[in-house]
Amino acid sequence: MNPRNRPQPSRQSEPVRRIEAGPWAIELLPGAAYAARYVATQAGIGFAFDSQRGVHAIGSDRVRPFDAVPNGLAFVPQGCDVLSESPSGGEYLRVIRTDGLALPGDHAFNNRIDPQATALALRMRMALLRGSVQDDWEAWALALAERATGSDAPSATAMDAITGRRMRLLDEFINAGLDAPIGVTAMAQLLGLSEGYFMRAFKQATGQSPHSYLIDRRLARARALLRDSTAGLTEIALACGFNSHAHMTTAFRQRLGISPGELRRR
The missing domain is CATH 2.60.120.10 (Jelly Rolls)
Structure with a gap:
């Protein structure tokens, strides 16, 4: 493209x-x-x-x-x-x-x-x-x-219960509360779905679990703060809902293959 x-x-x-x-x-x-x-x-x-x-x-x-x-x-x-x-x-x-x-x-x-x-x-x-x-x-x-x-590629996935409107609501809810714990129960209740149904529908629509998506949103916020602010790594970690600097570093290495400090220096 x-x-x-x-x-x-x-x-x-x-x-x-x-x-x-x-x-x-x-x-x-x-x-x-x-x-x-x-x-x-x-x-x-x-x-x-x-x-x-x-x-x-x-x-x-x-x-x-x-x-x-x-x-x-x-x-x-x-x-x-x-x-x-x-x-x-x-x-x-x-x-x-x-x-x-x-x-x-x-x-x-x-x-x-x-x-x-x-x-x-x-x-x-x-x-x-x-x-x-x-x-x-x-x-x-x-x-x-x-x-x-390829001919064996799957067809486009229907959004089913996770419609565009519901995805927007979920993103807004997560972004507003990233500095605090957010549970799957709260996400499901926001959308008016049972917890089990929400987890299945979300996985079908996005290919990942709600918890995994939440970690991705925390990492995205942390990357923005690393880029846009001079805050220390511990302060950024807590602002993004990680328990500690070490917890955030582990998530960075597992998901992005690089530490927060290394990414900031790059």
Whole structure:
């Protein structure tokens, strides 16, 4: 997918992290507002780590609101007309082939939940955050492309009980209470669902558990504070709902492959 023409954010943004490996270009776009309009000169694969919302028109002149679920795989075929805008965006992985060889597929999609694609995208994000150039980038990019274009790829997952409106409510609830414990029971009650049904529906819609998503939101807030403030690591950890600096560091290493201090220095 072509580069997003992102307006200058009011706060400092993380850099776009990019690596070129053989015929592939892989980029990790930070969560930031963007507005883009282009005709795709080459097919592209995308992966949304965060829930996102805005307006888009993909292969159509009809502009409609969109809600992207976290961990959603996306594909834009070559020649597709794309308009996409979001006031807040979200962290996004983009993979394109640069040698002119077309990727199969002529149907654009997003919000596809694919466990293998999720594992690949998380591995690639960790390597990009570490600044690693020795990993098997070509194999990872090819495998992700196969998940997006292969005949065995799953169909787009229905949101079922986790609608766009409910996802927005959940995000607002989590963001407002990140400095304190948040339980699955409270999340389910917010949406008017039983705890068991909520956990099953959330996993189906996003490919991860509510608890895992909560940790991701804590990490996203911590990354923003590392970037935008001079607060100490212990202060940031407590502000994001971690029990201690050590607890936050463990989560960073497990999920992102890098410590908070190392990420701040980068």
